[in-house]
Amino acid sequence: MSMPTRINPRTKALQNLFAAALHTVEDAVVAIDPRATIMSVNQQALDLLNSDVSVKRAIGADIRKLMSHAPSFASFITKKCLSRKRGISEHVFDIDGARGAGVVSVQGHISPDGCVLLFEDVTNAGETDKLKTEFVSMASHQLRTPLTAIRWYIEELYEGEIGALTQEQKEYLRQALESNIRMIKLVKNLLNISRLEDQRLTVNPEPTDMLRLIEDVVSEHRPLAKAKNCEIIFEKPGGRIPKIRLDPALMRQVVVNLVSNAVKYSTGINKPSEVHVRLEKRPVEIIVSVQDSGVGVPKGLQHRAFQKFFRADNVFKMQAEGTGLGLYIAKLIVETSGGRIWFDSEENKGSTFSFSLPLKGSRYRKGERTLA
Amino acid sequence: MDISRKSQARGVKPSGAKKKILYIEDEHALSLVIGNKLRRHGFEVSLAIDGIEGMRKIESEQPDLVLLDLILPNKDGWEVLMEMRQKGLLKKIPVIVMSNLGQASDIVRSTKLGATDYIVKSDFSISEVVEKIQKYALSGRNS
Numbered sequence: 001m002s003m004p005t006r007i008n009p010r011t012k013a014l015q016n017l018f019a020a021a022l023h024t025v026e027d028a029v030v031a032i033d034p035r036a037t038i039m040s041v042n043q044q045a046l047d048l049l050n051s052d053v054s055v056k057r058a059i060g061a062d063i064r065k066l067m068s069h070a071p072s073f074a075s076f077i078t079k080k081c082l083s084r085k086r087g088i089s090e091h092v093f094d095i096d097g098a099r100g101a102g103v104v105s106v107q108g109h110i111s112p113d114g115c116v117l118l119f120e121d122v123t124n125a126g127e128t129d130k131l132k133t134e135f136v137s138m139a140s141h142q143l144r145t146p147l148t149a150i151r152w153y154i155e156e157l158y159e160g161e162i163g164a165l166t167q168e169q170k171e172y173l174r175q176a177l178e179s180n181i182r183m184i185k186l187v188k189n190l191l192n193i194s195r196l197e198d199q200r201l202t203v204n205p206e207p208t209d210m211l212r213l214i215e216d217v218v219s220e221h222r223p224l225a226k227a228k229n230c231e232i233i234f235e236k237p238g239g240r241i242p243k244i245r246l247d248p249a250l251m252r253q254v255v256v257n258l259v260s261n262a263v264k265y266s267t268g269i270n271k272p273s274e275v276h277v278r279l280e281k282r283p284v285e286i287i288v289s290v291q292d293s294g295v296g297v298p299k300g301l302q303h304r305a306f307q308k309f310f311r312a313d314n315v316f317k318m319q320a321e322g323t324g325l326g327l328y329i330a331k332l333i334v335e336t337s338g339g340r341i342w343f344d345s346e347e348n349k350g351s352t353f354s355f356s357l358p359l360k361g362s363r364y365r366k367g368e369r370t371l372a
Numbered sequence: 373m374d375i376s377r378k379s380q381a382r383g384v385k386p387s388g389a390k391k392k393i394l395y396i397e398d399e400h401a402l403s404l405v406i407g408n409k410l411r412r413h414g415f416e417v418s419l420a421i422d423g424i425e426g427m428r429k430i431e432s433e434q435p436d437l438v439l440l441d442l443i444l445p446n447k448d449g450w451e452v453l454m455e456m457r458q459k460g461l462l463k464k465i466p467v468i469v470m471s472n473l474g475q476a477s478d479i480v481r482s483t484k485l486g487a488t489d490y491i492v493k494s495d496f497s498i499s500e501v502v503e504k505i506q507k508y509a510l511s512g513r514n515s
Contacts, residue, residue: 144472144494149401152498156405159499161412184494188474249476371476 015040019055028119034082036062039114048104048119050095063117070095073106081108081115092122135194143187150180182323189325192253192371193308196332201250203336203365207243208251210286210357211236211279217255218277225263230273232259237279241286245361249371250333255288257326258353262292264322265315265351282356285339289354297345305343306331314347330355337362390416391509394435396426396452397470398444402493406439409502415509423447427455435465437509440487442471442478453485462486466508470501 007015018040022029028045032038041058051058051066058066064074073093080089089108094101102123109116156162158173165173195201218234225232259277266273276291295314297305304310309324334341334355345351393415397403400421407417418433420426422445430438430452438456442449449469456462466488471478474492482490488508491501 145399145402148472148494149399149405151494152402152405152501155498156409161409188494191474371474 030063030117030119031114032063032077032081032117033114034084034112036064036077036082038063038066045117045119048121050102070104073104076106076108077115081110081117083110084112086111139187139191144184147180147184147187151177151184154180186323186325189323189329192329193325193332195371196329196336201336201365201371203247203250203362205245205247205362205364208246208248209241209243210246210251210288211241213248213251214255214277214279214288217252217259221256221259221263225275228263228266228273229271230263230266230275232263232275232277234277235279237281239281241279241281242359244286244357244359246337246357247362250337251357253371254330254333254355255290257330258288258290258355261326261353262290262294262351265294265296266292281359284360285356285358287354287356289352291350291352293350296347296349296351297343298347302343302345305345306341327353336365390414391437392416392418392433392435393437393439393505393509394418394420394426394429394433395439396420396423396429396444396449397439397441398422399441405498406501409498410505413502413506421445423449423452426452430456430461430465431459437505438465438467439505440467440469442469442473442482450481450485453482453487457486468504468508 019042022040022042025042026044028048029040029042030038030045031040038058038061041055043055046053046055046058049067050069053061053066064077067073070093073091073095076089076091076093080091087110089110090105091108092103092105095104102121103125105120105122107118107120109118154173154177157165158170158177192201215234218232222232259275262275266275273293278287278289278291280287280289297312298314301310301312305312306327308328310327311322311324315322330353331341334357337357338361339355339357341353341355343351343353393410395403395406395410395417397406397419398421403419403421407419410417418429418435420429424446426438426440426444427447429435440449440452444452449471453462453467453469456465456467467486468489468491469482469487470491470493471482472493474495479490489504491504493501496504
């Protein structure tokens with residue numbers, strides 16, 4: 001046994017807390033030391049791995065012995081996970097046990113202290129993908145075509161092409177048209193998310209001038225912002241920003257989502273407001289940030305800001321149009337492109353959303369899809 | 373009516389004849405609303421509900437502009453484009469693809485086959501669509 005015989009009470013408490021934490025998460029997790037000895041494991045992992053051993057008995061065992069029914073997994077551990085060099089390694093393997101055959105994917109997060117293994121049951125992943133693909137094309141056609149028809153007919157009526165309307169009739173049609181256009185956007189966002197989540201989205205990096213790209217987005221949004229008494233100010237960096245290998249269509253989507261959010265959630269139509277967009281160069285990355293003086297994200301809800309369909313209560317009250325997908329899409333794209341995204345916000349003061357992108361650029365990824 | 377007379381004039385060739393637009397679309401609601409609007413703007417409009425009828429009308433009616441949906445019964449829009457190219461019709465008649473396929477690959481494939489422009493239907497208001505149509509019909513290759 002590699003464990004020390006006398007354990008510091010604080011270490012013991014930490015171990016217990018860690019075990020409790022592992023118990024509460026949904027993921028199947030195992031932590032091993034650099035000799036492949038199990039330090040911690042949750043029941044979810046043992047279930048997924050078809051093991052009849054209890055958590056108590058698993059701890060201290062060599063994971064390769066415990067998993068002798070999956071030889072390719074054992075060699076993955078030996079070859080990839082015991083190096084002590086920081087990094088992530090992945091492997092997919094078949095298991096066959098008392099609870100039936102299956103396919104498991106494992107991700108090893110390696111560090112000098114050992115390796116944390118995250119397991120996922122991917123037995124039915126292929127089928128789910130197929131269903132998703134079918135749904136995507138169904139949504140694309142079955143929903144978009146009637147939505148287009150509704151849009152065009154309402155527009156014709158609204159424009160008075162079929163005959164003059166009263167002010168009230170026009171107002172009703174305007175409301176209908178707004179809902180219709182929101183739904184068109186929603187369908188489009190759902191299509192894009194499905195492609196991003198499936199990792200089927202093509203990332204096609206090319207030397208991209210982010211300064212120019214941001215400038216374009218900002219000037220496109222100025223007229224609408226002005227109508228809401230909001231000024232968008234682009235604070236350009238002092239030094240030169242080199243072209244970075246990024247997918248311009250994807251980057252544009254991120255900047256558009258952040259800038260349009262900032263304008264949308266800036267306070268009141270009558271009170272003048274400002275949105276500041278900044279671009280900075282750091283040693284290995286660039287940072288783009290969009291600061292508004294809007295309603296902000298309430299503290300208690302901030303951890304959910306990037307979740308799918310998240311919309312904060314204060315935003316609901318404003319009746320601002322939105323699908324709750326913009327930030328989620330932004331996060332998917334930024335992370336797919338090798339960057340990070342985060343924000344600072346205070347209710348009724350405003351928010352600053354920022355994202356970073358590595359100067360070395362994004363990696364090319366061949367998918368079957370691009371943004372809709 | 374001043375406005376209607378002005379728009380009337382937009383769809384008329386220098387010779388005085390109306391410009392003819394063929395819309396190949398299987399969704400009746402879409403071809404009806406676009407067709408009616410174009411007629412109000414002084415164009416002559418012909419409709420086809422699939423690629424076979426579309427191809428037949430392209431050859432028999434020799435329109436000034438073709439609006440082409442991609443997902444069509446019997447013969448799809450890409451097949452229509454290919455056939456038009458083989459028969460040398462694309463040199464004479466501009467084609468605007470009007471589809472709800474918004475993928476870059478669909479757009480590139482259509483323009484490579486010789487389409488003049490590509491409209492993702494749900495992204496455009498009907499006025500924007502008609503503006504584009506007017507632009508191409510009036511600067512058409514045989515005008």
